[in-house]
Amino acid sequence: MTPRRQRMVLVALVAAGVILSAGLALRAFQENLLYFFTPTQVAAGEAPDGRAYHLGGMVLPESIQRDPGSLTVNFIVTDYVHTMPVTYSGVLPDLFAEDQGVVARGRPDANGLFVADEILAKHDENYMPPEIAEALAQAEQGEAP
Amino acid sequence: MSEFLAMGGHGPYVWSAYGVTLVVMVYNAWAAYRHQANALARLQQAGAEQETRAKPTVRQIG
Amino acid sequence: MSAVPIRSRLWRAFHQLGSPPYVYRLAGRLAPWLGTMSCVLLAVGAFWGLVLAPPDYLQGDSFRIIYIHVPSAYLSMGGYVLMAVAAAIGYIWRMKLAHGVAVCVAPLGAWFTALALITGGIWGKPTWGTYWEWGDARLMFELLLLFLFIGYMVLRMSFDERDKADRVSALLAVVGVVNVPIIHYSVEWWTTLHQGPTLIREGGPSITMDMLIPLLIMLAGFSLFFGWLLCKRLQGEILRRESRTRWVRNLAAEAAA
Numbered sequence: 061m062t063p064r065r066q067r068m069v070l071v072a073l074v075a076a077g078v079i080l081s082a083g084l085a086l087r088a089f090q091e092n093l094l095y096f097f098t099p100t101q102v103a104a105g106e107a108p109d110g111r112a113y114h115l116g117g118m119v120l121p122e123s124i125q126r127d128p129g130s131l132t133v134n135f136i137v138t139d140y141v142h143t144m145p146v147t148y149s150g151v152l153p154d155l156f157a158e159d160q161g162v163v164a165r166g167r168p169d170a171n172g173l174f175v176a177d178e179i180l181a182k183h184d185e186n187y188m189p190p191e192i193a194e195a196l197a198q199a200e201q202g203e204a205p
Numbered sequence: 206m207s208e209f210l211a212m213g214g215h216g217p218y219v220w221s222a223y224g225v226t227l228v229v230m231v232y233n234a235w236a237a238y239r240h241q242a243n244a245l246a247r248l249q250q251a252g253a254e255q256e257t258r259a260k261p262t263v264r265q266i267g
Numbered sequence: 268m269s270a271v272p273i274r275s276r277l278w279r280a281f282h283q284l285g286s287p288p289y290v291y292r293l294a295g296r297l298a299p300w301l302g303t304m305s306c307v308l309l310a311v312g313a314f315w316g317l318v319l320a321p322p323d324y325l326q327g328d329s330f331r332i333i334y335i336h337v338p339s340a341y342l343s344m345g346g347y348v349l350m351a352v353a354a355a356i357g358y359i360w361r362m363k364l365a366h367g368v369a370v371c372v373a374p375l376g377a378w379f380t381a382l383a384l385i386t387g388g389i390w391g392k393p394t395w396g397t398y399w400e401w402g403d404a405r406l407m408f409e410l411l412l413l414f415l416f417i418g419y420m421v422l423r424m425s426f427d428e429r430d431k432a433d434r435v436s437a438l439l440a441v442v443g444v445v446n447v448p449i450i451h452y453s454v455e456w457w458t459t460l461h462q463g464p465t466l467i468r469e470g471g472p473s474i475t476m477d478m479l480i481p482l483l484i485m486l487a488g489f490s491l492f493f494g495w496l497l498c499k500r501l502q503g504e505i506l507r508r509e510s511r512t513r514w515v516r517n518l519a520a521e522a523a524a
Contacts (some may be wrong), residue, residue, distance in 0.1 A: 064359060064360065064361075067358060067359045068343060068359045068488075069321065070487055071355050071358060071359060071438075071441055073301045074438060074441060074442060075441055075442075075444070076299075078441075078442045078445050079445050082445045082449070086449070086456075090457075093404045093453075093456075093457045093458055093459050094457050095400070095402050095403045095404065095457065095458050095459045096289060096458045096460075097458070114402075116458055148292070152395075152396075153394070153395065153396030154393060154394075155325060155326065155395075155396075156396075163460055166270050167350050169491070180395045180396045180397055180400070180460060181394060181396055182395065182460055182462070183326065183394055183395075183462055183475075184462050184463070185463040185465040185468070185477065186465075186473045186474070187326075187330060187333070187465065187473070187474040187478050188323070188475045188478070189321035189322070189323070189324060189475060189477065189478070190322070190324040190325055190405070191321075191381055192324070193324030193325070193477055194324075
């Protein structure tokens with residue numbers, strides 16, 4: 061084997077070793093790499109017990125209830141399989157709205173109500189002008205019975 | 206114009222992001238040119254030193 | 268010309284690219300062209316993105332940060348791959364010039380990684396409601412990419428001998444390249460605050476044409492800008508590495524005259 065071929069094999073082995081160990085490490089830390097847990101994961105008991113975590117999903121349409129006279133807001137997070145009620149008191153991000161992605165940081169109380177101390181908005185990867193979004197919404201309404 | 210600058214209330218975010226990007230890109234262009242100019246200047250300096258050092262040896266031999 | 272087999276012609280091109288005087292002149296000829304083209308594209312793309320493109324239905328005008336954030340992030344990852352490939356070629360074929368390319372990419376890649384992180388943070392505040400979230404996999408691995416670029420440069424500084432620095436830092440560059448696909452797929456493998464990919468995804472880009480065109484112009488502009496600065500840095504790097512050779516001494520004497 062020529063020295064050049066030896067170096068080539070060494071680089072290939074190093075790359076293969078790194079890919080393998082990175083794959084194993086990421087698999088081992090899979091749960092720590094999750095930024096939020098969905099209501100389904102929470103229902104399955106996969107969310108951490110006893111410490112604060114992020115709950116993520118969509119804001120269920122017509123579930124937002126604002127408490128008049130205070131900053132408290134109640135709403136329901138859904139992943140279209142399970143739901144979880146959330147209560148929060150504070151300033152909401154601009155993009156917080158019904159049927160939009162949301163991430164809440166906090167923990168559930170004894171009654172299963174998720175008490176959040178921070179609300180963030182999660183948007184998707186779709187970008188379009190307002191007119192197109194309107195046309196899409198109208199088309200969807202037209203299709204609905 | 207002021208409406209354009211306001212960016213629908215997001216002006217500070219949009220303009221600070223573009224501003225930082227402009228500054229970083231201009232700095233990098235300047236740094237890249239300086240990188241080459243410095244190398245050339247150092248070579249010329251080394252060349253000039255060598256010439257002055259070469260002269261006494263010529264005289265010694267002579 | 269046509270009688271020469273393709274294979275040997277490719278090898279000649281490969282060897283020419285290993286020849287410092289040839290690459291020095293090539294970079295010198297390419298640089299002004301790349302510089303002009305990139306400035307034109309960046310000006311057109313920025314005007315199109317800031318003025319002509321419509322606002323986003325959900326994010327309004329803050330979405331316009333996409334036109335600098337996505338090209339920066341793309342250059343940070345593309346730059347790292349370029350650095351790793353150049354370093355690997357330098358290591359395997361003992362090609363000093365390839366190590367030189369990796370050395371020149373490192374600071375540029377680090378700056379564009381920093382830009383991706385900064386513009387992403389500024390974009391995050393009006394949309395997500397936060398500048399930075401520890402624990403978001405996309406953000407974490409992009410930050411790791413910045414540390415890899417910086418680590419490569421710092422590691423080189425710890426060696427007095429350039430040849431040894433070349434060999435050892437090349438292995439770090441190759442090891443770190445595994446981070447690039449992790450960054451890309453992080454938003455699909457794990458739950459993240461960061462949204463999924465808009466351009467490189469199944470089913471094509473999820474952005475309307477009037478918003479996509481300026482993004483493509485900016486991507487081209489950023490890439491040519493990167494190539495421009497790489498040419499200038501490579502010229503400086505070649506002068507440093509070849510300072511003892513006759514052609515560089517002649518060149519310095521000519522430039523002085």
